[in-house]
Amino acid sequence: GAVVSQHPSRVICKSGTSVKIECRSLDFQATTMFWYRQFPKQSLMLMATSNEGSKATYEQGVEKDKFLINHASLTLSTLTVTSAHPEDSSFYICSARDLTGGDGELFFGEGSRLTVL
Amino acid sequence: AQKVTQAQTEISVVEKEDVTLDCVYETRDTTYYLFWYKQPPSGELVFLIRRNSFDEQNEISGRYSWNFQKSTSSFNFTITASQVVDSAVYFCALNLTPRPLVFGKGTRLSVIA
Numbered sequence A: 001g002a003v004v005s006q007h008p009s010r011v012i013c014k015s016g017t018s019v020k021i022e023c024r025s026l027d028f029q030a031t032t033m034f035w036y037r038q039f040p041k042q043s044l045m046l047m048a049t050s051n052e053g054s055k056a057t058y059e060q061g062v063e064k065d066k067f068l069i070n071h072a073s074l075t076l077s078t079l080t081v082t083s084a085h086p087e088d089s090s091f092y093i094c095s096a097r098d099l100t101g102g103d104g105e106l107f108f109g110e111g112s113r114l115t116v117l
Numbered sequence B: 001a002q003k004v005t006q007a008q009t010e011i012s013v014v015e016k017e018d019v020t021l022d023c024v025y026e027t028r029d030t031t032y033y034l035f036w037y038k039q040p041p042s043g044e045l046v047f048l049i050r051r052n053s054f055d056e057q058n059e060i061s062g063r064y065s066w067n068f069q070k071s072t073s074s075f076n077f078t079i080t081a082s083q084v085v086d087s088a089v090y091f092c093a094l095n096l097t098p099r100p101l102v103f104g105k106g107t108r109l110s111v112i113a
Helices: none
Strands: A004-007 A010-013 A019-025 A032-038 A045-051 A067-073 A076-081 A090-098 A105-108 A112-116 B003-005 B010-014 B019-021 B024-026 B033-039 B046-052 B059-061 B064-069 B074-079 B088-095 B107-112
Touching: A004 A090, A010 A019, A019 A032, A019 A090, A019 A112, A032 A067, A032 A076, A045 A067, A076 A090, B003 B088, B010 B019, B019 B107, B024 B074, B033 B074, B046 B059, B046 B064, B046 B074, B074 B088
Parallel strands: A010 A112, B010 B107
Antiparallel strands: A004 A019, A019 A076, A032 A045, A032 A090, A067 A076, A090 A105, A090 A112, B003 B024, B019 B074, B033 B046, B033 B088, B059 B064, B064 B074, B088 B107
8 A cells, every 4th residue: 555654753852953854655646745733632733735846835823934844746745843942842744645546545654753852 | 614523532441342432524525535543652643444425334344343324424433342452542534635634633542451
């Protein structure tokens, strides 16, 4: 089956630094990827929709200048948390849509747990 | 608007008991997909099932079964003879392609030995 890989799985950084998370579709091309954030004991909330070759679409309340999304190729989307602060500590997970089969099945990465000290 | 409601926040059962996790969804679209995912403490989402809106047949996979009823907009999940390894958070989700998944708030299941 289709696989989506996320890296890193865990990252700890100091407050004020930037962190980049990668999401790769390993065996299919993904024109659209989605980034979710999950705070402890909460559900997954959509942050943004990443479109290959164009600007990402952000959900209401998500700062686009803080969470930079780049989808420069059909198999890679990156989320950069700029000037991270402790309140950005969360579990970030991406998903990619495989249109190969026609029904656009969604696959999730393994997630990245960010801890900002 | 799309919405998924998982009314049960936390459930505790004793091992070998059956447990049903409820999921109610809202959408005006006639074509959609429903999902269940398991999220163990490690965090990754484990895909359990995807069901399209035109397939109301119930499904059984080992100890897992799903009951899809469009009349009540429900897609309930039953674990038979629960085991400690079933302890996790379970999410129900709704998808209208090509839009992203909309998740319920999740149900935390604890199976006690």
